[in-house]
Amino acid sequence: MLQRQLGQGFKVSAIGLGCMGMSDFYGDSDKANNLRVLDEARDIGVSFWDTSDIYGPHTNEQLLGEYFASRSGAREQLQLATKFGILNTKVGEGWKVNGRPEYVRQACEDSLKRLKVEHIDLYYQHRIDPDVPIEETVGAMAELVKEGKVRYLGLSEASHRTIERAHRVHPISAVQMEYSLWSREVEAEVLPTCQRLGIGLVPYSPLGRGFLTGAIRQRADLQSSDWRLQMPRFQQQAFDHNMQLVDALMAMAERKGVSAAQLALAWLLAQDPLIVPIPGTRSTKRLAENAAASECLLSDAELTEISQVLQAHGVEGDRYYSNPQLETLLFADTPELA
Ligand SMILES: NC(=O)c1ccc[n+]([C@@H]2O[C@H](COP(=O)([O-])OP(=O)(O)OC[C@H]3O[C@@H](n4cnc5c(N)ncnc54)[C@H](OP(=O)(O)O)[C@@H]3O)[C@@H](O)[C@H]2O)c1
Numbered sequence: 001m002l003q004r005q006l007g008q009g010f011k012v013s014a015i016g017l018g019c020m021g022m023s024d025f026y027g028d029s030d031k032a033n034n035l036r037v038l039d040e041a042r043d044i045g046v047s048f049w050d051t052s053d054i055y056g057p058h059t060n061e062q063l064l065g066e067y068f069a070s071r072s073g074a075r076e077q078l079q080l081a082t083k084f085g086i087l088n089t090k091v092g093e094g095w096k097v098n099g100r101p102e103y104v105r106q107a108c109e110d111s112l113k114r115l116k117v118e119h120i121d122l123y124y125q126h127r128i129d130p131d132v133p134i135e136e137t138v139g140a141m142a143e144l145v146k147e148g149k150v151r152y153l154g155l156s157e158a159s160h161r162t163i164e165r166a167h168r169v170h171p172i173s174a175v176q177m178e179y180s181l182w183s184r185e186v187e188a189e190v191l192p193t194c195q196r197l198g199i200g201l202v203p204y205s206p207l208g209r210g211f212l213t214g215a216i217r218q219r220a221d222l223q224s225s226d227w228r229l230q231m232p233r234f235q236q237q238a239f240d241h242n243m244q245l246v247d248a249l250m251a252m253a254e255r256k257g258v259s260a261a262q263l264a265l266a267w268l269l270a271q272d273p274l275i276v277p278i279p280g281t282r283s284t285k286r287l288a289e290n291a292a293a294s295e296c297l298l299s300d301a302e303l304t305e306i307s308q309v310l311q312a313h314g315v316e317g318d319r320y321y322s323n324p325q326l327e328t329l330l331f332a333d334t335p336e337l338a
Contacts, residue, residue, distance in 0.1 A: 001045030002294045004276050006200025007173035010122065010152045012079045014294040015265060016048030017041045017287070018204065018280030023060035026210070027223035029282050031063065038067050040284040042074055046291050050176075050202075050278045052083035052126050053111050065116040075117055081174075081202075082111050083126035083156060094325040099129025099334075101140035108144050124154035124176055128332035134158075134166045135337050142170035154202070159331045160189035163199065172199050179203035179275075181212055181249065181264050181306070182233070182242070182315045185331070194274060203268050206277035208233075211242065213261040214250045232317035245313035252305060258296055261286070265293035267306055 002014040020026075022034040041049070051060045061082060068075045084107035087096035098107075104125075111120065123144065125137055144150040152173035155166055166172050175194055177186045180203060194201045207213050209228055216222065219229060219239060228234045233242055246260065253263040261279070268277045279290045298306070320326055 001047070001291060004200075004273060006122075006152070006202070006274065006276065007198050008152060008171050010079070010173045010200070012048035012276055013046050013291075014269065014276060015046060015291055016050055016079075016081075016202070016276055016278035017046050018278040019049055019051045019060055019064065020055045021280040022282055023063055024055045025227040026280075027226045033282060034063055035067060037282055037284055037287055038064075039071070040287055042071075042077055044288060044291055046287060047077060048079045048081070048276065048278065050081045050204075051115075052086070052124075053107060053114070054083070054086040054089060054126065058114060061111055061114040065114050069116045079121045080115070080117065081122035081124065081154070082115065082120055083124040083154075083176075084108065084111065085126040085129065094323065095127065095329060097127045097129045097329060099125060099132040099134075099137035101136055104137060104140035105144070108149055112149060119148060120150050122152045122154050122174055123150040124156050124174070125158075126156050127329045128155065128158050128162055128334055130328050130332055130334055132334060133337040134162050134334045135169050137334075138166045138169040138172075145170065156204070157330050157332055158190075159333050160193040162333055163190065163193050163197070165334075167197050167199065172197070174200040174202050174276075176202040176204050176278075178205050178319055179268065179277075180206045180208050181267060181310060182208045182245065183319055184310075185319075190331070191272065195272060198274075200274045200276060201272070203275060203277045205280075206268055207261055207264055207279050212246060212249065212264045213259070214246050217243075230321055231319075232321055233315070233319075235317065238317035241314075241316040245309070245315065248309045248313060249306075252302075252309065256302065258293070259289055261290060262293040262296050263298075263306075265290060266296040266298050267303070269294065270298050270303060 154174040156176040253260045
């Protein structure tokens with residue numbers, strides 16, 4: 001497996017593994033199967049694993065904890081990322097977040113226990129707390145680095161201003177943002193900021209929550225408990241519109257002899273060497289397919305063709321369902337230090 005480097009020389013597999021769907025949001029899953037996928041990921045070198053305390057809540061970290069406890073030597077072979085800061089993600093309710101220093105410490109202690117590990121390789125603030133100056137939150141995260149509980153620091157859904165301020169307190173190694181063929185907002189300010197500061201960019205939902213792979217052809221393909229059914233881009237009208245984009249991408253992928261998922265990941269990798277996508281899957285077959293995308297190179301002509309396809313079709317629907325409180329948590333800013 002090819003490697004890439006995030007900020008401060010943190011080396012990870014060029015394509016990581018998002019573990020969220022193994023425990024939450026995307027319908028049923030099976031623990032024995034999840035453990036098989038994790039084994040396979042380790043075997044083929046997809047070693048950069050992503051979780052969060054809110055996935056489940058807690059059960060996704062517990063799954064990884066069970067994995068580490070039962071596979072001797074596994075922990076040392078992996079780069080483990082987890083996150084803190086979101087307390088509630090129920091649809092229809094405001095999301096609750098906490099970036100206060102005392103909470104950062106408690107959340108880290110709790111994650112270490114659930115994960116059954118001595119340290120976390122990359123610790124992200126999952127959502128920026130709009131009530132707490134970023135300097136205070138990152139100051140507390142930096143203490144965890146000093147104590148050896150955490151190796152590198154990251155932020156998720158931060159504005160470029162927040163990233164700059166955080167980076168002045170302690171070097172930030174990775175920023176995790178939604179970034180994919182149908183979510184390109186980071187290209188305006190966040191990606192250039194990461195490039196300038198030498199910070200890795202970790203695209204989450206790099207397959208458009210599965211939609212860009214072409215595997216979801218109708219809403220009925222999703223279980224009734226699937227969170228995606230609530231999301232704007234999966235509402236019927238948007239779904240039908242966006243399917244035209246997917247069909248065009250699939251046709252292009254077929255001509256190239258790759259899958260649409262591989263095309264989507266190869267496109268991200270081509271944007272900058274500091275980009276490391278973390279596709280999520282509960283399938284060993286898809287895991288291998290996604291990993292192979294790290295070897296898939298796109299020519300300038302192909303990149304231009306993709307831009308033209310995106311421009312021709314456009315995307316209907318916001319990334320998240322509409323909620324004014326939730327919007328303050330995307331590309332978020334914080335108050336200045338008093
Ligand atoms: N920072 C944040 O706020 C945030 C938000 C969302 C996600 N994340 C992280 O990012 C990771 C990835 O994002 P995501 O899971 O939302 O979306 P994603 O990676 O864009 O898509 C995952 C979906 O695609 C399907 N899939 C994966 N590979 C496929 C392939 N080759 N062909 C067809 N379908 C395929 C998966 O189905 P199966 O599982 O059935 O294979 C799953 O339904 C998460 O696991 C999580 O760790 C972070």
